[in-house]
Amino acid sequence: MHQQGILKTDDLITRFFRLCTEMCVEMSYRALAEQQQHTPATSTAIIRAKCYHNLDAFVRLITLLVKHSGEATNAITKINLLNKVLGIVVGVLIQDHNVRQLEFQQLPYHRIFIMLLLELNAPEHVLETINFHTLTAFCNTFHILRPTKAPGFTYAWVELISHRIFIARMLAHTPQQKGWPMYAQLLIDLFKYLAPFLRNVELNKPMQILYKGTLRVLLVLLHDFPEFLCDYHYGFCDVIPPNCIQLRNLVLSAFPRNMRLPDPFTPNLKVDMLSEIAIAPRILSNFTGVMPPQFKKDLDSYLNTRSPVAFLTELRGSLQVSHEPGNQYNVQLINALVLYVGTQAIGHIHSTGSTSSMSTITHSAHMDIFQNLAVDLDTEGRYLFLNAIANQLRYPNSHTHYFSCTMLYLFAEANTEAIQEQITRVLLERLIVNRPHPWGLLITFIELIKNPAFKFWNHDFVHCAPEIEK
Template sequence: MGVTHYTEPTEPGRKFGRRIREQRLKLHIVVHIASRMATATKCPCLNVKGTMSISRVLLVILHDFPELLCEYHYVIIDTIPPNCVQLRNLVLSAYPRNMRLPDPFALNFKQVDSIPEMAIEPKSNLNMASIIPDSIRLPLDAYLRTRSAVDFLSALPGMLQISENPGSKYNSTVMNAMVLYVGMKAIESLHERRQRISIHTIAHTAFMDIFQNLAVQLCTEGRYLLFNAIANQLRYPNAHTHYFSCVFLFLFLNSDHDAIQEQITRILFERLVALRPHPWGLLITFIELIKNPVYNFWKYEFTRCAPEIERFTESILTKEE
């Protein structure tokens, strides 16, 4: 009977083995969190108890394994209902342990633009294209390439709709995936042209056409999902945070419909009034919106409709929130 000889793996082999084990562990944790999230938020009677349990788990991961939440934020966020704001904030507040966050209250947006990390795309192992149905992705890709099929823009809101029932009219998973996909393509295009991300360079492009068209054509429910999908990318300093922060600011500045400015404010506001932590990108976007006079934030009636809004924005500006 022959003897089986065991060969010690080389250093590259050991590193590859470790990476495989790490990825399997990460995926196991993410699947576990996502499945618990779906179960806990499905039944109203389990809502409070279930979400409190998940909050504790997420707090531990945020403290000990923040890179896990950074890398797989999309998978986890996609399972969290829009009303679970605190859970979303916990996931989106994660940032790499080797990063020191700049003080969002001490910066203006021009200084934010110059942060080196704001040009670097975050690590992700997800293929966003595979999440979007071909019936949407193929004409979407064609429009992003040529900017010629204008009829696609008018058809897109209907493509995202799955029923006529209020509260479940749209496929939120596809909406989330499409928003991130278009943003990633936009950043890729800017990098190819060696342009920096800014509110000026993102304007008048096929990518911004998608966001502007949806903001105008979608109903209130659809627009709420769209703006939530954009807000989900406002995280730690990286290219996605930079791009989608500029998208929000551009839409706010260039819309002729007050309903759009109001919903953008609502999305940011409801995340900021939740308990800490607050995502860094969320803070820098809101602070720019209320401090920079170019956005004329206080001219809108909805900013004066409740004293709580004024008090809260003042507390944000004085760091007393």
Template structure:
């Protein structure tokens, strides 16, 4: 493979472009002609691996580079000349390898389905949507937005066809099911997603030709506006000068058509960004002087965009303003993605961060015309930030996190309203962040850049815990579902949240009776449809049948095989399915017990189909699976509510009924490792651990693992002393001081964030 790579690089140095393009064509055609669904032989696997390595080698900057390689691969992939070209398996391989411009491929596939009654194209689209968006829930690189036009066309065909194919109806149903847990699934005709993506396509299209003289006109106009904006006479009050400038734009024909306006914004963005790059190479400038000069250009451009959005259409017509804003955000996002691909390590976040944040502040000014589109501005920004998530533009991740955590953006998104409209969208942005960090954190690959991003993430969670605890309460499940098991402190920050109108009982109170607390009669709000994650549907059906009648009898014996997805250590189990199963069974158990007018406790939870499942998992799973299972239970030990009470009882019951000390040791480990990290600690975690070590029923101190090492024994004794001694005035303040320390830490880091 090294020889092939060197030959390709040599060919490029000799400018043998035709030969290299021919290699790409042959590679794509080879995949399309030879790859099938049932390829399992080692030879075929090696063949696909070699093809991908050849194409990936061409992404080397010394060869064609990523942008041109992807453009050529996409061109040959979408050159649908005959049935051989509609090979969804070959397309999926190339997409997963990061060799396809998805926006271009998406439009081409959608257009072909619309223009040609070709079932192969539709079948290809169905299979790609199912494999990339529905079945692969762990995929962080491909989202519904990348196949927006394909999905829209499939929905259109399904709606208007007299007898749509069953496979098409099924995939539409699965998409709807999947979208219940996906917050950016805009399906409104002409909605924000389509305009943002059209803006991105305008930038990414390599075949466009601007009208003669447009670049020169744009350059002249944008320079003229920058001078007007920064002139002492005009200052920041540029509204009057704006009307004169609009007349100049009209005189130059910029406002004649939608297409010309779009091209003007694209060229203006690129010109402003290039100006910033040139400024940043000026050795005579540094620090505040450098930023000030860059901001003179960027802020002027932002002000122009804001005024155009504000004054577009009439005052009562918000649609025109929203569409223009979405188009501009798409153009800026497209320029960012293209710049990120081309410049690689030389990419600069500053110009894009400044454009996004200043435009957001401009459009959130207290003016009636802007307040009318306030929610649409938030929606557009969330869609754009989702498209620019760290997994898609890693070089923008620090600026991205600054935008997401900006006090005004966060405040507007999470403002307490009856509908809480922005919560779901903001939750998805945090999930995007957690998904990006997950591989690094799971493998403990904390290089300095990742460490900085991780610390920033913890600080954002700290702000949310202090200012918007209900938000963390409602979305704790979705967050914990994507955070790696070893990220204990990050998870504790989320699980420690409790509603602001609740006063937590002191967990160190002697003989605290959790059973009689009024709060445990109420269930918490979980704004994730976790039941939909229990797949396939046949497994969900068997689960429901077993909970009702303990049949089929093979359900328990097959349970581990349904959860296990591979034999690779650390990757054996489907963690989202495990988490969904645990919470679903727990909530069903609570409903079952309440239906009998009983209260969940150590006796009422026993000897039921629900506990059969939990005990089977504790016994039948290996060490890795059991650890994940116990973590799923511990994720529900939060503030006082019915879930916390039930799962606390469940964990203690599993400890008491364990048939081996290994299970009891793992339960202790899961609890203890969450308590030995820095505060805060979830209330439910504390009361469960205190009950375990204080109640003689569990014979905790007689187990060998408690005394296996002097350090461990001292740790347990230290915890015990704080739990067993009579409550003194000092101890009574322990829990209060935890919150005081937390508040002090919060205010200390506020300056670092904003």
């Protein structure tokens, strides 16, 4: 091919790979159409083998060209060629997806990507030197093809991002966890696509299958890379709809593998005596990024000086975006506000040499804000606010401890039973689903129902349904 000058100019390279991709895809469509015309005797396996035969040969050719393009040591040329080829396949896929619509077939594209991924991650010296760049190229490609952009490719896409080699390479083998933010972005792409269907509980058969697949991917991550879920829990919970209790519990139940969780049911468990309780967890999502600059400025000013006083009275308005029930509030801003105020409060308490407790978290600008939100917000807003607190009740760390105390304090100091009922609801609905349950959630709830100071059992709402009482 070099001798024939096929790879001489950019235009020739592009034309060659575009035509090759289109021919391979066309052959696959023809083979799949053949299968529909014939009796089931031409089994799916035979037709697939026929498609794979051509597609795999094409992938082998791409791999050889990437490996041998440029000098043996010139990684840039190799990666440029790979990026070019991936871009061409993406272009063909998107055009095909738009033209054929319901007739679109994922099979040829899935096979090209998966075989290319496996070939380029083979244990070979030439490939090892460009490994991280190769993974970056695939991540960018998958991000471009995310389900919101190419819904017809969704199943194949989930299979690609959850392939064991891809997960292992992205999360275990990248130096200094460089692959983590890229992989987190792909999961966020998946949650964002699922969100409207889950929020409106519109789960037709295809969506149910996709949801089940998503749960399985999360279970794999929870088992093999729990630290990854710990570090990015904020970004994930930000895009998972409030009604997806179990999906969120899976993310929030993750804890570092080197930690032994104390049994939350231990009688008289002294949480504040645990050594981990003073250590802040790592949060790799940029949560202050959603705050408007003026809002952040006023917030910081209020936390430092308790002025401007108007900040508190205008807070509900700052969080509201519409008057449409169910979509009244800027959920991302509520989540960011709660975590930011909490981290500032913890810093303030630690700077005085204390630790979080029911007595040290009170009478501060931080608690003013939380109490104001609990009292001032309507039912929808308060539910989102309490959910944002509950999202921080995870494994033993300083955030879990502070927010657990805050939740209990808000319950104890509530001026209406409605607030206490909502706090109970937020905790309870996360505990009545199947396991796993986050550790911090359990200790908070156990403290609430066992500690006589909270008079939990004296409230009417506890007895409104036998299931709750039970």
